[in-house]
Amino acid sequence: MxxxxxxxxxxxxxxxxxxxxxxxxAADSREVKPGFLFAALPGVNTDGxxxxxxxxxxxxxxxxxxxxxxxxxxxxxxxxxxxxxxLIAARFFGAQPETTVAVTGTxxxxxVAAFTRQLWSDGGHAAASLGTVGxxxxxxTKVLRHTTPDPIELHGLxxxxxGDGVTHLALEASSHGLQQRRLDGAVLKAGAFTNISRxxxxxxxxxxxxxxxxxxxxxxxxxxxxxxxxxxDSAESARVADAAKQRGLEILSVGRAGETLRLVSAEIEGFxxxxxxxxxxxxxxxxxxxxxxxxxxxxxxxxxxxxxxGASAEEVLPRLGQLQGATGRLELAGTSHYxxxxxxxxxxxxxxxxxxLDSLRPYADxxxxxxxxxGGDRDRGRPQMGAAAAAKSDVVIVTxxxxxxxxxxxxxxxxxxxxPGGREIGDRATAISEAIRMIRAGDVLLxxxxxHETGQTVGTTVIPFSDHDAVAAALTKGxxxx
Ligand SMILES: CC(=O)N[C@H]1[C@@H](OP(=O)(O)OP(=O)(O)OC[C@H]2O[C@@H](n3ccc(=O)[nH]c3=O)[C@H](O)[C@@H]2O)O[C@H](CO)[C@@H](O)[C@@H]1O[C@H](C)C(=O)N[C@@H](C)C(=O)N[C@H](CCC(=O)O)C(=O)O
Ligand SMILES: Nc1ncnc2c1ncn2[C@@H]1O[C@H](COP(=O)(O)OP(=O)(O)OP(=O)(O)O)[C@@H](O)[C@H]1O
Ligand SMILES: N[C@H](CCC[C@H](N)C(=O)O)C(=O)O
Ligand SMILES: [Mg+2]
Numbered sequence: 001m002x003x004x005x006x007x008x009x010x011x012x013x014x015x016x017x018x019x020x021x022x023x024x025x026a027a028d029s030r031e032v033k034p035g036f037l038f039a040a041l042p043g044v045n046t047d048g049x050x051x052x053x054x055x056x057x058x059x060x061x062x063x064x065x066x067x068x069x070x071x072x073x074x075x076x077x078x079x080x081x082x083x084x085x086x087l088i089a090a091r092f093f094g095a096q097p098e099t100t101v102a103v104t105g106t107x108x109x110x111x112v113a114a115f116t117r118q119l120w121s122d123g124g125h126a127a128a129s130l131g132t133v134g135x136x137x138x139x140x141t142k143v144l145r146h147t148t149p150d151p152i153e154l155h156g157l158x159x160x161x162x163g164d165g166v167t168h169l170a171l172e173a174s175s176h177g178l179q180q181r182r183l184d185g186a187v188l189k190a191g192a193f194t195n196i197s198r199x200x201x202x203x204x205x206x207x208x209x210x211x212x213x214x215x216x217x218x219x220x221x222x223x224x225x226x227x228x229x230x231x232x233d234s235a236e237s238a239r240v241a242d243a244a245k246q247r248g249l250e251i252l253s254v255g256r257a258g259e260t261l262r263l264v265s266a267e268i269e270g271f272x273x274x275x276x277x278x279x280x281x282x283x284x285x286x287x288x289x290x291x292x293x294x295x296x297x298x299x300x301x302x303x304x305x306x307x308x309x310g311a312s313a314e315e316v317l318p319r320l321g322q323l324q325g326a327t328g329r330l331e332l333a334g335t336s337h338y339x340x341x342x343x344x345x346x347x348x349x350x351x352x353x354x355x356x357l358d359s360l361r362p363y364a365d366x367x368x369x370x371x372x373x374x375g376g377d378r379d380r381g382r383p384q385m386g387a388a389a390a391a392k393s394d395v396v397i398v399t400x401x402x403x404x405x406x407x408x409x410x411x412x413x414x415x416x417x418x419x420p421g422g423r424e425i426g427d428r429a430t431a432i433s434e435a436i437r438m439i440r441a442g443d444v445l446l447x448x449x450x451x452h453e454t455g456q457t458v459g460t461t462v463i464p465f466s467d468h469d470a471v472a473a474a475l476t477k478g479x480x481x482x
Contacts (some may be wrong), residue, residue, distance in 0.1 A: 001021070001022055001091070002018060003017060003018055003020040003037065003061075003062050003076075003305060005091065006037070006091050006250065007064075007084070007091060008091075009413060011078075011271055017074045022037050022092070023035030023036055024036045025037055025038075025039065025089060025092055025152050026055070026060075026152065027152060028048075029048070029052075032055045032058040032059060032060045033059055035059060035061055036058075036059060036060050037063070038056070038062070038064070039049075039064040039088075040064065040081070041081055041082055041085070048343035049065055049066075052065065052071045052075075052453070052466075054475035055360045056073045061074075061240060061257065062074045062076065064088070066078065066079065066080075067280070070203050073317070073325070074247070078329045078396035082182075084185075085101050085152075085458060086181050086183070087185050088185075089153075089185055090154040090155050091156035093156055093158065096155075096158040096162055096482075097128070097161050097162050097166045097168060097188050098166075099167060099168045099169070099310075100188055100189060101169070101170050101171070101305050102171045102172070102173040102186065102221070103116070103171070103172060103173065103191070103192040103194065103305070104172075104189050104190070104191070104193060105194030105214065105234075106196050106198075106199045106349060107194060107197070107324045107347075107349060107351060107352045108193060108294065108297065108298045109131060109132070109173070110133055110172060110326065110329065111298040111344045112133045112170070112298045112302050112305070112327075113131055113172050113394050114133075114136070115299055115303075116129065116302040117170055118319075118324065118464075119316055119319050119320075123306070123315060126138055126161070126164075126166045126167050127169070128166045128169045128170075129172075130171050130442055131144075131171065131172030133326060137364070138165075138166070139163055139164055142157075144172070146177070148173055148178075148182050149182065150182055151182050151183075151369055152155060154182060154183070154185075157204055158186065165427050169212070171376045172427065173191075173214075174475070175199075175200055175203075175213040175329075176200070176203060178214060178216045178217060178221075179216075181434075182238070182477075184186065184220075186436045188222055189227075189309055189435075190222070190227040190228070190229060190308040191217045191218060191222045191226065191228055192194065192231075192464050193217075193234075193235075193300050194231050194234070194298065195216070195231060195234035195351070196210075196214060196234075197298075197350065197419070198349060198350075198351070198381050199349045199381075200245050201381070202377065202378055202395060211438040215239075215243050216247060218243050218247060222434075224247060224251070227250040227308035228250070228251055228253070229253075229301055229304035229308055230251060230258075231254055231255045231300070232253045232257035232259075233257055233258075233297060234258075234422035235253075241253065249398075252307065254297075254300040254301055259386050261278075261300045261317075261438060262277065262278040263280055263297075263300060264276040265277075266288075266296050266351060269287065271289075271332060272287050272289045272290065272291075273287075273288050273290070273291075273293070274287055275287075275299075275320070275345050276465050278418075279317070282313075282345035284313070286320045286321050288321065288323065289322075289324075289364075290325050291359060292330045292359035294355045294359065295325065295329075295330065298322060299300040300452070301401075303320060304354055309352070312407075324364050326331070327452040328346050328450070328452040328467070330345045330356060330360075331345070332358060332412070332469045333467070333468055333472075334472065335473065336439050336478065337438045337475075338443075340373075340439040340441060340442070340443040340444060341445070342436065342439075342444075342445045342471055342475075343360060343446050343447070343477065344451065344467045344468060345447070346449065346452070347449060348385070348401070349379070349381070349385075351382040353370075353385055353392070354388045356431065357370060357393050360375075360444050362460065363444050364443060364444040366395040366442030366443050367395055367444075368394050368395075368443070368444050369394070369396075369439055369443060369445040370389050370392075370393040370395070370397070370448060371397045371432055371435050371445070371447045372385070372398065372449045373399070373401035373402060373403075373408075373430075373449060374400060374401065374403060374415055375402045375404065375449075376404035376408070376411055377404040377405055378402075378404075380414075382411065383414060385418075386398070386414075386415040386417065386418030389415075389422075390420065390422070394423075395435075395438070396422040396423065397423045397425050397431050397435055398412050398422050398423065398425075398465075399412075399414050399425050399426060399428045399431035399432075400426050400458075401449040401450060401456075402453075403422050403457070404457050404459070405459065411422050412426065418464075428450075428456060429465070429470045429473070429474075431475055432447055432470045432471060433478075434471070435447075436471070436474040436475065436478055437474075450466075450467045451467070453466065453467075454466050
């Protein structure tokens with residue numbers, strides 16, 4: 001494609017510059033090849049503009065930037081180069097799955113994306129999901145580095161999925177992704193909001209800024225006439241609904257306070273729950289085969305997205321009875337030889353930890369145990385995590401969870417301040433096996449924070465580690481000893 005075709009007529013390029021053929025796009029100078037367009041993006045650590053000359057030396061034939069500069073190749077200066085890059089990447093890669101939707105919120109995105117994919121598949125569509133656990137499509141699973149990939153990677157993936165015949169895609173929109181305009185080139189038929197609570201305040205200046213980035217999905221990315229599916233049970237849902245209405249979006253509200261899909265009741269039945277859902281005056285009864293009321297919320301958001309893209313409630317709601325949880329989301333990982341269930345969950349925010357422990361409390365006739373830590377170089381709500389664990393469980397073991405560049409013992413100390421009587425076992429495998437050694441009949445154990453993850457990041461090294469493997473190893477050891 002030519003540069004003119006990629007940037008569109010509004011850029012007002014000279015005829016010669018507009019006619020330049022573009023062989024590829026890169027936002028990292030080290031990835032530039034001859035004939036590429038280099039996007040020089042201002043970042044957290046440095047400014048891509050510093051590498052523009054290097055990119056041209058490597059063969060870049062044009063540079064996209066926020067300011068004009070003299071680098072020996074035409075420079076297209078635009079006010080928001082990250083957004084322009086996304087629009088360019090969309091044009092460069094071309095195809096996208098015809099029906100693409102995005103879900104945002106602090107917690108529940110991965111679960112909603114997985115549920116939406118399953119509900120579409122059950123309805124006969126070639127469906128995929130894309131987010132924290134990777135791209136999951138009929139051709140398998142591909143692991144990703146980011147929840148919401150950078151636009152060049154994203155549009156390569158979207159074109160690949162469309163080429164493979166995928167017609168329906170549910171994407172996770174992270175707050176980093178929305179702020180950095182990674183999704184601005186995606187054509188979205190509907191968007192969903194799960195909930196919002198504290199997270200990522202290492203990156204966003206304030207909670208309001210974090211919330212504002214999430215709102216971009218509704219105020220800037222979805223076009224008027226598209227549908228916003230909103231879980232009305234979160235404190236800030238009304239603000240999301242107001243913003244969506246102002247944009248001219250259709251509202252499909254769900255949850256206990258929802259109108260389109262109203263959760264009338266949720267009764268625990270073993271490791272499942274019987275839901276009554278009201279839609280248009282009719283009650284639907286479904287046995288949702290998942291633990292945790294938040295999964296009922298996520299299931300209704302997913303059902304809302306599937307309805308927003310063409311299905312009827314009669315078709316979708318009975319399919320909730322077949323949903324499978326995303327890996328490591330309140331997943332029953334095993335049972336100790338005393339008969340105590342062990343759950344693995346990805347709760348890594350105070351709200352998620354509270355909800356996960358609340359969900360497990362009904363299963364604990366005796367004590368509820370939790371093993372968890374907090375990530376290094378991420379949100380500092382560590383005392384809040386400790387307070388949630390102390391308030392909602394009976395035995396707390398604080399351990400490590402991706403300390404990254406921080407001192408793991410210092411992270412644990414910040415959590416333990418809020419956990420009177422909390423135990424500290426830095427090594428995560430030891431913490432898990434010690435908890436499994438302690439639980440007895442009537443107890444329940446929650447291992448929280450890593451979910452599907454397969455590594456422990458210490459410094460810049462990723463040591464292979466999985467909570468699933470650690471639980472399995474401890475159970476095998478226990479069985480041998482017992
Ligand atoms: C904090 C954050 O989100 N950073 C992202 C951001 O980096 P940055 O722009 O700040 O990068 P920078 O290092 O300052 O460099 C500025 C620019 O110079 C370029 N550069 C740099 C060096 C060089 O030699 N040549 C060169 O061209 C870089 O490619 C970059 O475009 O833009 C980069 C490229 O677009 C991203 O890869 C990078 O993600 C980092 C790696 C990251 O870890 N992000 C995480 C926190 C993240 O995005 N997480 C979310 C949420 C997770 C969740 O809640 O589920 C996610 O969506 O995964
Ligand atoms: N609707 C919800 N409300 C509150 N907590 C939830 C909800 N859904 C999931 N959780 C909690 O949040 C954890 C993460 O869930 P999930 O992976 O679906 O969310 P996410 O938004 O994709 O998270 P991330 O941004 O880290 O990828 C779960 O393991 C659970 O503890
Ligand atoms: N997806 C989130 C959660 C990571 C959870 C936890 N395991 C950690 O490493 O902090 C993030 O990248 O911030
Ligand atoms: Mg996710």
